[in-house]
Amino acid sequence: MTVPVTWYLLLAAALFAIGTAGVLTRRNGITIFLSIELMLNAVNLSFVAYSRLLDQLTGQLVVFFVLAVAAAEAAVGLALFIAIYRHRRTIDINRMNLMRW
Amino acid sequence: MLDWLWLIPLIPLASAAVTGLLGPRAPKAAVTTVAVGGPGLALLLALGSLWEYAAIAPEPVTRTLYAWTAGTIEIPVAFLLDPLSAVMLFVVTFVGFWIHVYSVGYMGHEPAPYEHSYQRFFAYLNLFMAAMLLLILGNNFLVSFVGWEGVGLCSYLLIGFYFQNDDRVPPQAGRKAFIVNRIGDFAFLVGMLTLFSVFGTLEYLEIFDAHNAAHVAAFGEPYALGLTLASFVALCLFIGATGKSAQIPLYVWLPDAMAGPTPVSALIHAATMVTAGVYIVVRTNLIFQLAGGVSMLVACIGAATALFAATMALTQTDLKKVLAYSTVSQLGYMFLAAGVGAYTAAIFHLFTHAFFKALLFLGAGSVIHALGGEQDIRKMGGLRKYLPVTWVTFWIGSAALAGLPLFSGFFSKDEILAGAWAHGHWFLWGIGALTALLTAFYSFRLLGLTFHGGFRGTKQEREHLHESPAVMTVPLGILAVGALGAGYLGIPKVLSFGAELNRFHHWLEPVVAHLSGHEAVAHLAVRTEWLLMGATTFLALLGAAIPGIFFSHALPRFQPDYRGTALDDGFAYFLPKVYTVLYFKYWVDEVYDKLIVRPLRRLAEFFWKFVDGIVIEGAIRVGTFLTELAGDFGRFSTTGNVRDYLLYLFLGIIILFWWVFV
Amino acid sequence: MDSFLDLILGNTLTRLVFFPAVACIPLLFLREDGPTGARPVKIYALVASLVELGFGLYYVLPHLGDGGFPLMRDAALDWIPSFGIRYELVMDGISMPLVLLTVFLLPLVLLGSWRGITKHWRAFTAANLLLTTGMLGAFLAFDLFVFYVFWEVMLVPMYLIIGIWGGERRIYAAVKFFLFTLAGSLLMLVAILWLAWTHFDLTGTWSFSYEVLLEMGLPANLQMWLFAAFGLAFLIKVPVFPVHTWLPDAHVEAPTGGSVILAGVLLKLGTYGLLRFALPLFPHASHRAQPWLVAVALIGILYGALVAWVQVDMKKLVAYSSIAHLGFVVLGLAAVDLIAWQGALIQMVNHGLSTGALFLLVGMIYDRRHTKRFDDFSGIAAVMPWFAFFLVFSTLASVGLPGLNGFVGEFLILIGSFRELPVAAAVATFGVVLAAVYLMKLLYRVLWGPLEHEENKSLTDLDLREIVALVPLCALMLWIGFAPQGFLAPSQTALERLHTQYTSRLAQEAPSEPTMAWWRPPEAPDAAPDTLDEGTPLQQARRDDPGREPAVGIGMEASPGASGEGSREVLR
Secondary structure (H helix, E strand, O other), rough: OOOHHHHHHHHHHHHHHHHHHHHHHHHHHHHHHHHHHHHHHHHHHHHHHHHHHHOOHHHHHHHHHHHHHHHHHHHHHOOOOOOHHHHHHOHHHHOOOOOOO | OHHOOOOHHHHHHHHHHHHHHHHHHOOOOHHHHHHHHHHHHHHHHHHHHHHHHHHHHOOOOEEEEEEEOOOEHHHHHHEEOHHHHHHHHHHHHEEEEEEEHHHHOOOOOOOOOOOHEEEEEEEHHHHHHHHHHHHEEEEEEHHHHHHHHHHHHHHHHOOOOOOOOOOOHHHHHHHHHHHHHHHHHHHHHHHHHHHHHHOOOOOOHOOOOOOHHHHHHHHHOOEOOOEEHHHHHHHHHHHHHHHOOOOOOOHHHHHHHHHHOOOHHHHHHHOOHHHHHHHHHHOOHHHHOOOOHHHHHHHHHHHHHEEEHHHHHHHEEEEHHHHHHHHHHHHHHHHHHHOOOHHHHHHHHHHHHHHHHHHHHOOOOOHHHOOOOOOOOOHHOOOOOHHHHHHHHHHHHHHHHHHHOOOHHHHHHHHHHHHHOOOHHHHHHHHHHHHHHHHHHHHHHHHHHHHHOOOOOOHHHHOOOOOOHHHHHHHHHHHHHHHHHHHHHHHOOOHOOOOOHHHHHHEEEEEEEOOOOOOOOOOOOHHHHHHHHHHHHHHHHHHHHHHHHHOOOHHHHHOOOOOOOOOOOHHHHHOHHHHHHOOOOHHHHHHHHHHHHHHHHHHHHHHHHHHHHHHHHHHHHHHHHHHHHHHHHHHHHHOOOOOHHHHHHHHHHHHHHHHHHH | OHHHHHHHHHHHHHOHHHHHHHHHHHHOOOHHHOOOOOOOHHHHHHHHHHHHHHHHHHHHHHHOOOOOOOOEEEOOEEEHHHHOEEEEEEEOHHHHHHHHHHHHHHHHHHHHHHOOOOOOOOHHHHHHHHHHHHHHHHHOOHHHHHHHHHHHHHHHHHHHHHHHHOOOOOOHHHHHOOOOOOOHHHHHHHHHHHHHHHHHHOOOOOOOEEHHHHOOOOOOOOHHHHHHHHHHHHHHHOOOOOOOOHHHHHHHHHOOOHHHHHHHHHHHHHHHHHHHHHHHHHHHHHHOHHHHHHHHHHHHHHHHHHHHHOOEHHHOOOOHHHHHHHHHHHHHHHHOOOHHHHHHHHHHHHHHHHHHHHHHHHHHHHHHHHHHHHHHOOOOOHHHHHHHHHHHHHHHHOOEEOOEEHHHHHHHHHHHHHHHHHHHHHHHHHHHHHHHHHHHHHHHHHOEEEEOOOHHOOOOOOOHHHHHHHHHHHHHHHHHHHOOOOHHHHHHHHHHHHHHHHHHHHHHOOOOOOOOOOOOOOHHHHHOOOOOOOHHHHHHHHHHHOOOOOOOOOOOOOOOOOOOOOOOOOOO
16 A cells, blocks of 8 residues: 555645744754754655656755755854854844844 | 217216226226216217207107017117107206216215215216116117116115115115115016017007007007006006105105215206106006096096195205105106196106206205205204305295296196196196195295204304305206296296297107097186186295295394294194104104015015924924834834744745745 | 947037046045145136036037027937937037036136135035036936936035035035935936836837937826926926925035035026926926916015015025026926027026025125124125125126116016916016015125124125136126127027927827827928037048948947947947
8 A cells, every 4th residue: 555645745744834833933043953954854755755746856856955955054054053152152042133123 | 969879878887887997996086087077978969969859850769779689579779869758868968967066076075984985976876877868768668677777776876875874774775765666666567568468569659659540449458457458557657657756655765765965866866767757657648648547546646645745845854855755746746747648747847847856955965065964954044144055046946846936846837737727637736736835835944944044053063164166056056047947948828928938848749649539638718827827826925935934034033042943843833743743754654664564574484484494394304204203113123033034034935925826 | 429438539518518527537636735735626626617618618609600509419329228228418509508507607616615615625626527517417418317317416416515515504404405306306217217118118119318208199197197206306406385495404504616506507407307308298287287387486486585585694595585586487487488488598597697696705705704694794895895796786686687687587587478377477577576675685784784793894805716706707697688689599499499399299189098109390400400510530430431440540340320320339
């Protein structure tokens, strides 16, 4: 018995929603990155599902790109947070509002 | 000579420029030569032109200098010599020249701070001559208007000549004159514009051509404000004339204008500029004949002004102010004449008045000069011993003004009153006669207070009393000859035993338009005319006699230290209320100030402070306030919080997707 | 027309417009802080402006004699072809007097400011020169976009002049000036873009050219909106009530030179814009708006005069008098009568001269006493007779004394408007009474009376420099007053052309939809514009022998096409 593609897509959607919620609500910077990774993985999953559905390899190729971009972005972002932590001893993003009016 | 007509206004203009620009550094003699030579030369040219013209009169002569073009408009800068402008030309150049000569003596030694104003005076006076000549010689409204405003300008400059006085009276008076004049000019300009828009030209001969049936008909068409074209234009021009010739309601500047040097009062405010209004009315008599209502208005205002001003002259204590009110009154006579249709009489009176009034003013100047600047007649008296020539000439002038028989004023005034009666305006005749009585009264009052009785001034003044130098007395003499003899140019028929001796009338007759259907000539029965003449003569003699009694040698016998002020004192004692009203000139100036000047000023301040300052600035401030407010609200979105920015980002993406795909 | 350099070298009008901008470059090499102070800069400024004046006269004078100034057209350059923006400068009888006025006033401004401006002379000179470039370009542009660019170019130098060298509240005044004028011009930009877009919709090509857009017919209600936008921009500049409040502040705070150029030329751009663009492009709208224009003009005349009367500051009085005078000009323009237009045009020049002189004089007294309030003066005529003479002279020109220039303009405007709008003209005539009132106040409070203040007793009269700055103005005032035909004749053909253009457009019904080729200009004069400019030697060479490689050696490709027609390679 094969798993219907729809389920994969629903899973991807659920993961994406959970990731978005995490991005928008969490205070901890690392957690936000975690959520972003979750979103990206959800996207990956949906690409693979579509690739299977439409019987094209393009989707899987895109996944490689997304993985590379995610890795790069995580690296840069974590480096930024380390720098911020060194200065402000916190990674609570609510505390980073120097650009207030 | 006639081809050089255009030089006549230009020579004084040139001499004005030279005197004004080069005068400050030049020696006095040079200034005198140029400044008096200019008008002198103009006089010679004028006389020559008149001599030539006399042969071809009454054909008008036009000489064009150049054309003032503006696209489709072409107005020639041209000069016209016809019987009317010939008379004016003679008056202006002749009287003007002698006043210039007089001024050499009068303005020769001014006290500080005006020691160096000699050339300035002559520059202005020459400029005035140029403008006045432009006014009367112009063959169209535009050239005349240049002169019209030009004389207004020179009047302003000359009235305010003593501008450094601490009391600021001269510049105030000058300003008043200019502005009141401008009100008249506004009406004049509207009249000009109307004429141009209807006829396409401004030339006198073209517009006021009685033989041109089309024009005459056009004048009869209804135009504006319920008036015909003729009435409308006549009204506009008349209002302009009231400004320039100091009639009700725009006369208020003339008495104040006495703040200027006396030769100015003589030339500008007696002989020439103030007569410009009369000139214009007579020049345009065609429309006044066609506009009966306006003519009646002219006559009434003339008569009213004559009486009104004469009453004020009864109580004035400033030598020149009496003469100023007298001028206003005499100008009223001229307008009365013009209003009833006796145009030649108006100009005749203008002619004689120029002589005797200028004479009176110059005589006054002689007195003021002798007294070192005193102008209050209460402080004068008994001057005939010290200033005999001045006294004699002043006497002649006063007699002419009063209209005593054999003097020039008698003939001209009589012609006016006869004309009024002949046209059926008995009421106006009455006013004129009453005014004649008052005129005689105040002129002999003035004579008496100044020259008769005992001297009421200070001891120093008495020591300095001296007759004026020849340069001043010669013009007095010449003008006295005119004041005596000018009337004989217009001897009425009744006095000439049948001969046609009214040369003046015949000379000017062609200028009066003869419209078919308008009977301008009215004849009086001989007996009526004798009666009228007798009546006015009687009134004049009566009016002269009253002060005569007070200043004769009779009274001092009763009161040894009688100084000659009994007349005024008596008046003030027996009729105090009347005296006060007259003394304060009916408070007209104050009324004008309260009713017109102050409210206008308040309106202007309201506009500035409220409309500009609060309403408009307020609107702008509201604008800036709203912009700032929007900014204030807008800035709350920049929380500095990354999460909020992410939220905006997210929302934006959703909206974008929605918009693109849905 | 192949490159900008060629443009400058080859074309008279472009030379005229850009020479001041180019003349700014040597300023970088002059020093202000040397032993002689700013003298070298001052002299350089004067020389540069006189050269510009020379240019102007040289280009204009030879053509004045043949009755009616011909159309002088620079070869056009396709500036931004994809949007149809052509850099096109044209001088005809309407812009010629204003161009001459601009180049005439510039040296006087710089000369008059020698004493008043003390710091940053190089910047001041540069600002004035750039301002001149902007103004000349605006007067000469025949392409709406180019016109708009030059219009905006004028704003910044003026803003700097007021804001840097001005009085106490200069920032406020400068910002106010800037924002007011900008608001108007932004609306105008919208209207210009709309016009161009409509043209694109109709023909498929872009064009901002004035002459091309003239042929377009627009429905009346659309015209109203566009006219309102254009009109507002120009009326703010004039300025008319109620958008006039920037002017008194700007004038009071600006330095003398700034005031002279502001009153002398900048205000005229508003009226010029009305005459050249707003009225002809939207005839039906402007006809419908005529009562409003007349009303606003009359309000300006009376209100401006009344408010001028009660001022306590000399410069504000003259500023409000500008509003009154330009009210006359707007009345003349609104009357759509050829004579009134002639009067309006000459009155624009006259106002520049007389008000320029008045501001110079006020500036001269300010240089000495550092105050402009009436309370601080009285009786100056006793110590400064030459100043008194010039002040009285300029005042009389301003009040419209016949024989001086002010009367010529007023008289023509009144005569022209009297036929169509007699009541309005009569009301406007009353303005002459009010003009006398406030100008007499100026003379009375400053010149006449006793010397009240100690400081005034030691005032020095005008020196040679100041007299030299004033004499040309006064001479022109006298000349125009007595013999105006020399000044009126050159603009006559251009005004007639514009007038017949306007009336023939008005005679046609406005279309219900925008249409192209709705109106064609009358054949004879415009079909072949009588261009005076034979072009550069390069262009001449190309015209003579198109295929040949020109020997002028500017290093460009030979391009097909003669004096401006056809497709061209444009080197950028």
